[in-house]
Structures are given as structure tokens and as C-alpha cells.
Amino acid sequence: MFKKILIANRGEIACRVARSARRLGVRTVAVHSEADAQAQHVLACDEAVHIGGAAARDSYLQWLRIIEAALASGAQAVHPGYGFLSENEAFARACAEAGLVFIGPPPEAIAAMGSKSAAKALMERAGVPLVPGYHGDDNDPDFLQAQAERIGFPVLIKASAGGGGRGMRRVDHAADFAAALASCQREAQASFGNAQVLVERYVLRPRHIEIQVFGDTQGHCVHLFERDCSVQRRHQKVLEEAPAPGLGARRRAEMGAAAVAAAQAVGYVGAGTVEFIAEEVDDGDLRFYFMEMNTRLQVEHPVTEAITGHDLVEWQLRVASGEALPATQADLRLRGHAIEARICAENPDAGFLPATGRLAVLRWPEHVAFVRNATQDSSRPPAPVRVDTGVSEGDEISPHYDSMIAKLIVWGEDRAQALARLDAALRDTHIVGPATNVAFLRRVVNCRAFGTADLDTALIERERAVLLDQPGLPLMLAAAGVAAHILAEEQAPGQAGNRSAQDPWARRDGWRLHGSARRRLDLQVGTTHHLATLERSHDGALQLTLDGSGATLGTRPLGAHRHEILLDGQRQVLSVHANGERMAVFGEHGSLELQEFDPVAHASEAAGSEGRLSAPMPGRIIGFLAQPGQRVQAGQALAVMEAMKMEHTLTAPRDGVVAELMFAAGDQVSEGAELLSLVGE
Structure with a gap:
């Protein structure tokens, strides 16, 4: 076993690798950018080396600096994690040339599977079924357009060197192909340094099922069963589970055998994933097609650890140090069901636009497992709830990297128990600061389609009305917000200074000598407004009316953030966290963020923003789709910008004529920067 390794990554995966290494007695070296000097993965390792600026291209993609850091620190091996350099053939070769062990597959295997086109050609020769399409090297736009028309729309354009949903576009009509191709190639070049693409028939209602494979240097190769990753947004996974619901033993064995054959065809060593697209055929069975092979550990590997009882990072370290696989295929058994939810800083109701900002509150479910990983003793059940994260309360979500905050993993004896545990764990996950997808994830978990395993990669879109429509304002959640708001006012010091709490002139509880006191509150939730009236009678009784519905209100603080709320005798305990002028409320049946609406401030803000197109976050301008003088x-669509490793299309806020462009293609912009101005026609 190694004595010291360098982890060439950041965030939750670097923390995850460091935990397994520490358990095995292996010392770790972190690398970090300027922006990550105080990041959790730096604190999780024994040593840390600064390697460059905040942008990934200036730090985590600078492999010569990483190798220098490994050599200077005395590390014997480099673990690349996933993303960044994990599937970079040149980096793997450079590590070997420097005398460092690359904890991953041989460079030849990365090269063979690193190009989707080459990998599909290899699989075709091996007899593995492929989705009909064009997988060659000719990327002339006119030629690819002709190939798409031959295949028939809809088609999928995919970056040949891509992964993680980047460099991928679905095209439904021939007229949209050229623009989608150009966008796909730009994103592929920016993310992977390779603009090469392939074109395939878009499989309607596809399921994304992948097989975890593992090989060693003695020629052994096994699969650790499958994961279903069908629930996706923007071609990126949202929920992953193992085993795949509804997959029969015969088909599981066939897919596992095909995945092992694919790995053996390239002399694979270490952890890898063979991904398949599957579609249901007339008899209810699944037909599967090879999609790609990811030559690295996957983000969703914890669900495989949960159902097999094996620590895949430990396997990586043992195999890379020359040991044989810790288990044979006959040793591996499925146990229970596991689901992983990717918790991201993003706004699902705004097209999953990534968000940035400070994590003012970050609270996980009680009894969650942060340190305990899956063990080699597969007879022991895993932790019911596990969190893999690389941030803590008070940290910033930066625009320089992807938006994932954490992975929440649950395990149950069966899928029903796992679903119940996931819903409860998401309910008890409280994040305040940047927008997150936690409430959205709860809606997915509780929707009929996911609950009944009616899965495909378009689940989110076809269930849009349930998952993405703005929810109403539940009276109970509003009551908690109002109660916390009023309580904060009552506890604030009086205008007269440090008067005694018994001084009636310093009280701010609305008490009147005669009659009742009524207060009107205009509550803003997202972009909607709700009229609330709070009436306090002479004896202190409260009546809350919201949007015309009324109820008696009773409140009792149970701690710094917990409140007992009684509405017409119905009791709930809710958590309320203040974040500036906003109140974030978390309860059994949902969560929301509200604030008292200020019409003066809103009018001023609206007047200042009218006719402007502003950057929703820091990023780089890719280009403008309209020019001065053009009526829109x-x-x-007016502009395209790149932020948090993805392209985002920005649209006109109203009708008008473009008056001026404030930036040029390639410029870096800050959040809120005015990109162009519109004037009336």
C-alpha cells in the first residue's frame, strides 16, 4: 500500500478520497486554487499545495504543476478523482514518466475509451449493440447536417471527448441543427479541449443504466452491478439508484457480461463505468445499446458501495498498488436499495440556472454518516443516511466550479424504504443562501412517476407541471414565517434604548389598552405576492388571514430556530432561519423563503432594471445573438454566456430595440453587469 498520495481534485470527491486513505493509513496531499485556499478538501488532507488561480484552467487543469507538487511532497501516486484530469491520457502518461502511479486505468485504455467515436467503433467490432448514428471523424457542419437528416430527427449531438452532460444537445428539427452543433462544439472545446462530436438517433423514452466495472493488474475483471441514472436535467444526472428498478436477473447478467467484455477489450485496470441507453420493447423487456465508457470513478459510486458493502476508493488504492481485486464475481452480492440525490446550488424554476453565494445555513439530518464509508464486511448494513460534501456552513459557492453542494445517499432494505428515508432526509436538509434544488428533489421523490419507477431521461420534463410549477403559499409555512418575523421585532430593542423588558413603552408586541391591533403584511415568495393580516385581540389571541383564508394562530419558540405553530389547533414544529431580510421556513410538507414586500424599494429596482439584460452570475460572454438597431x-435569445462549466442562453426581458452592447465576445463579466440595453420601439 502507498504511504502518501496526492489528490488532484477538489470538493467532495477530494474529501471522499482522503477519508478512505486516512482509514488505510495513507497520508494525503491536497492541491488547491487561489479560491480554495481555505476549502474543506484542503483541511481534510495532511498537506496542501497552492497550484494557481481561481479558474480551473489556471489551477486544477495545470497538470505539470500537479506533478511537480506530487514529487516535491514525496507522494508515490496521484488520485485524479473525477472531472478535471481524471480522463486525460497525457496526464496519466506524464505521471508514469515522472515515476508516479496514476490511480486509474492505463493511458491506452483512457485513449481507447476517451473518444466516444473510437469507443463505439471498438464496441461495434466486439458485437455490442449501438444506437444508430454517425461515429466517424468528419465534423464538417454540412456533412453532419446530412447525417442527421439521414438518421432522422430527433437526434442527439454529443461531444466525442465529453462527459457530465456537457457538449450535448437534442435537436428536434433540421432548421435548428446548425446552431445546436455550433453551441455543442464550443462547449466541448471549452470543457474538454476537443470540439469533435458524433450524432445519434435520439432514443425516445430512454433509460440510462450503467454498469460499475473493476479490473486489476492480474487480468481479473468484475462488475458490481448496475445503477439507474435516468432522472436528469440538461443531460446531467439528478438522482441515481442501485439496483435499477425492474431490471430482471437475466438482463442484469447480460449487461454485466457486456460491460466486463468492454473493459477487457482495452485491458482495463481500476474503476470504470460502462454506460448503456435502454428502451422498453413490446414485451416489457429492455433493449440496451452501448453509449460510452467513463474511465474513472463516478459521482454516483456511493450507491454501489451501499448495495455491495465495498469501498470503491479502497479498491482503487489496493489495485493501483499492485494487489488483486478484493473479491471475485461470485463473491459479490446485492443487498437492499440505495438512492443518491445531488444537491446543487441552482434554481430549478429558472431553467436550473446555477447559483452562487455564501452558505449562511447548512444543516444536515441528524445521525447522518459523514465519516463512515462502506466497509469490506458486506454482511454489515450501510449507514441509512450518508452525506458526501466538500463544504461547510459559511463557505462560498464559487462561480469557478460546478454547482454541486453535496451528495445525499440513503439505503433501505427495499426501494420503498429507501424512498421514505430519502424524503425524510431531504426534509431535514436546511440550506439558506444561494438557491438550491432541495425542494425540487423532494417533489421528484414524491411524484407518481418516480415512486412507481416509471423512469426515463425525460421524466422531469414530462412531469413539469408537478415538479416545476411555482407552488402556492401553504398557510402553515406562512404562519411560521410571520411568527418568526413578529417575534424578531418583539425581541428587538425599543426606541428608547435599554429599557427594562417590563417597561410597557418599550414593548413591540402590538398590545392595545382597548380593542385589537391589526397589521397588514405583503409577503413576497419568489415573484409572487400574498396579502396577510395579523390581528391581535386585547387578550393576546392571534388571528392570521392569508389570501382570504383565516385561522387562529398560536406560536411558541422552541429554540433559536425552531417554532411550535398552532393553526386552528393543528400543531407543527417548523424551523425558521433569518437571512438578511428574508425568512427561510422548513417544515414537514415543504419549505419556502419569504420576505415582507417593500413597494418603494421594488419600484426603484424595477425602474433601474427596465430594458436591461443583466448577467445572472459571474461568467464569460460567448457571443451576442442580436445587434444594435435590431428589433427583438x-x-x-439575445446572448450566450459560460458560467460554472455550462453555457447559458439569456433572453430578452421585454419587446424593444437593442440600443447598445456593453461587452464583446470573450469578456469576463460580474454578476448583475448590464450586458445590453433595450429601448422602446
Whole structure:
């Protein structure tokens, strides 16, 4: 076993690798950018080396600096994690040339599977079924357009060197192909340094099922069963589970055998994933097609650890140090069901636009397992709830990297128990600061389609009305917000200074000598407004009316953030966290963020923003889709910017004429920067 390794990554995966290494007695070296000097993965390792600026291209993609850091620190091996350099053939070769062990597959295997086109050609020769399409090297736009028309729309354009949903576009009509191809190639070049793409028939209602494979240097190769990763947004996974619901033993064995054959065809060593697209055929069975092989550990590997009882990072370290696989295929058994939810800083109701900002509150479910990983003793059940994260309360979500905050993993004896545990764990996950997808994830977990395993990669879109429509304002959650708001006012010091709490002139509880006191509150939730009236009678009784519905209100603080709320005798305990002028409320049946609406401030803000198109976050301008003097309509695409490793299209806020462009393609912009101005027609 190694004595010291360098982890060439950041965030939750670097923390995850460091935990297994520490358990095995292996010392770790972190690398970090300027922005990550105080990051959790730096604190999780025994040593740390600064390697460059905040942008990934200036730090985590600078492999010569990483190798220098490994050599200077005395590390014997480099663990690349996933993303960044994990599937970079040149980096793997450079590590070997420097005398460092690359904890991953041989460079030849990375090269063979690193190009989707080459991998599909290899699989075709091996007899593995492929989705009909064009997988060659000719990327002339006119030629690819012709190939798409031959295949038939809809088609999928995919970056040949891609992964993680980047460099991928679905195209439904021939007229949209050229623009989608150009966007896909730009994103592929920016993310992977390779603009090469392939074109395939888009499989309607596809399921994304992948097989975890593992090989060693003695020629052994096994699979550790499958994961279903069908629930996706923007071609990126949202929920992953193992085993795949509804997959029969015969088909599981066939897919596992095909995955092992694919790995053996390239002399694979270490952890890898063979991904398949599957579609249901007339008899209810699944037909599967090879999609790609990821030559690294996957983000969703914890669900495989949960159902097999094996620590895959430990396997990586043992195999890379020359040991044989810790188990044979006959040793591996499935136990229970596991689901992983990717918790991200993003706004699902705004097209999953990534968010940035400080994590003012970050609270996980009680009794969650942060340190305990899956063990080699597969007879022991895993932790019911596990969190893999690389941030803590008070940290910033940076625009320089992806938006994932954490992975929440649950395990149950069966899928029903796992679903119940996931819903409860998401309910008890409280994050305040940047927008997150936690409430959205709860809606997915509780929707009929996911609950009944009616899965495909378009689940989110076809269930849009349930998952993405703005929810109403539940009276109970509003009551908790109002109660916390009023309580904060009552506890504030009086205008007269440090008067005694018994001084009636210093009280701010609305008490009147005669009659009742009524207060009107205009509550803003997202972009909607709700009229609330709170009436306090002479004896202190409260009546809350919200949007015309009324109820008697009773409140009792149970701690710094917990409140007992009684509405017409119905009791709930809710958590309320203040974040500036906003109140974030978390309860059994949902969560929301509200604030008292200030019409003066809103009018001023609206006047200042009218006719402007502003950057929703820091990023780089890819290009403008309209020029000065051009008439545009509300919702028309006006600009494309790159932020948090993805392209984002920005649309016109209203009808008008473009008056001026404030930036040029390639410029870096800050959040809120005005990109162009519109004037009336």
C-alpha cells in the first residue's frame, strides 16, 4: 500500500478520497486554487499545495504543476478523482514518466475509451449493440447536417471527448441543427479541449443504466452491478439508484457480461463505468445499446458501495498498488436499495440556472454518516443516511466550479424504504443562501412517476407541471414565517434604548389598552405576492388571514430556530432561519423563503432594471445573438454566456430595440453587469 498520495481534485470527491486513505493509513496531499485556499478538501488532507488561480484552467487543469507538487511532497501516486484530469491520457502518461502511479486505468485504455467515436467503433467490432448514428471523424457542419437528416430527427449531438452532460444537445428539427452543433462544439472545446462530436438517433423514452466495472493488474475483471441514472436535467444526472428498478436477473447478467467484455477489450485496470441507453420493447423487456465508457470513478459510486458493502476508493488504492481485486464475481452480492440525490446550488424554476453565494445555513439530518464509508464486511448494513460534501456552513459557492453542494445517499432494505428515508432526509436538509434544488428533489421523490419507477431521461420534463410549477403559499409555512418575523421585532430593542423588558413603552408586541391591533403584511415568495393580516385581540389571541383564508394562530419558540405553530389547533414544529431580510421556513410538507414586500424599494429596482439584460452570475460572454438597431421580442435569445462549466442562453426581458452592447465576445463579466440595453420601439 502507498504511504502518501496526492489528490488532484477538489470538493467532495477530494474529501471522499482522503477519508478512505486516512482509514488505510495513507497520508494525503491536497492541491488547491487561489479560491480554495481555505476549502474543506484542503483541511481534510495532511498537506496542501497552492497550484494557481481561481479558474480551473489556471489551477486544477495545470497538470505539470500537479506533478511537480506530487514529487516535491514525496507522494508515490496521484488520485485524479473525477472531472478535471481524471480522463486525460497525457496526464496519466506524464505521471508514469515522472515515476508516479496514476490511480486509474492505463493511458491506452483512457485513449481507447476517451473518444466516444473510437469507443463505439471498438464496441461495434466486439458485437455490442449501438444506437444508430454517425461515429466517424468528419465534423464538417454540412456533412453532419446530412447525417442527421439521414438518421432522422430527433437526434442527439454529443461531444466525442465529453462527459457530465456537457457538449450535448437534442435537436428536434433540421432548421435548428446548425446552431445546436455550433453551441455543442464550443462547449466541448471549452470543457474538454476537443470540439469533435458524433450524432445519434435520439432514443425516445430512454433509460440510462450503467454498469460499475473493476479490473486489476492480474487480468481479473468484475462488475458490481448496475445503477439507474435516468432522472436528469440538461443531460446531467439528478438522482441515481442501485439496483435499477425492474431490471430482471437475466438482463442484469447480460449487461454485466457486456460491460466486463468492454473493459477487457482495452485491458482495463481500476474503476470504470460502462454506460448503456435502454428502451422498453413490446414485451416489457429492455433493449440496451452501448453509449460510452467513463474511465474513472463516478459521482454516483456511493450507491454501489451501499448495495455491495465495498469501498470503491479502497479498491482503487489496493489495485493501483499492485494487489488483486478484493473479491471475485461470485463473491459479490446485492443487498437492499440505495438512492443518491445531488444537491446543487441552482434554481430549478429558472431553467436550473446555477447559483452562487455564501452558505449562511447548512444543516444536515441528524445521525447522518459523514465519516463512515462502506466497509469490506458486506454482511454489515450501510449507514441509512450518508452525506458526501466538500463544504461547510459559511463557505462560498464559487462561480469557478460546478454547482454541486453535496451528495445525499440513503439505503433501505427495499426501494420503498429507501424512498421514505430519502424524503425524510431531504426534509431535514436546511440550506439558506444561494438557491438550491432541495425542494425540487423532494417533489421528484414524491411524484407518481418516480415512486412507481416509471423512469426515463425525460421524466422531469414530462412531469413539469408537478415538479416545476411555482407552488402556492401553504398557510402553515406562512404562519411560521410571520411568527418568526413578529417575534424578531418583539425581541428587538425599543426606541428608547435599554429599557427594562417590563417597561410597557418599550414593548413591540402590538398590545392595545382597548380593542385589537391589526397589521397588514405583503409577503413576497419568489415573484409572487400574498396579502396577510395579523390581528391581535386585547387578550393576546392571534388571528392570521392569508389570501382570504383565516385561522387562529398560536406560536411558541422552541429554540433559536425552531417554532411550535398552532393553526386552528393543528400543531407543527417548523424551523425558521433569518437571512438578511428574508425568512427561510422548513417544515414537514415543504419549505419556502419569504420576505415582507417593500413597494418603494421594488419600484426603484424595477425602474433601474427596465430594458436591461443583466448577467445572472459571474461568467464569460460567448457571443451576442442580436445587434444594435435590431428589433427583438420578449423571450428571444439575445446572448450566450459560460458560467460554472455550462453555457447559458439569456433572453430578452421585454419587446424593444437593442440600443447598445456593453461587452464583446470573450469578456469576463460580474454578476448583475448590464450586458445590453433595450429601448422602446
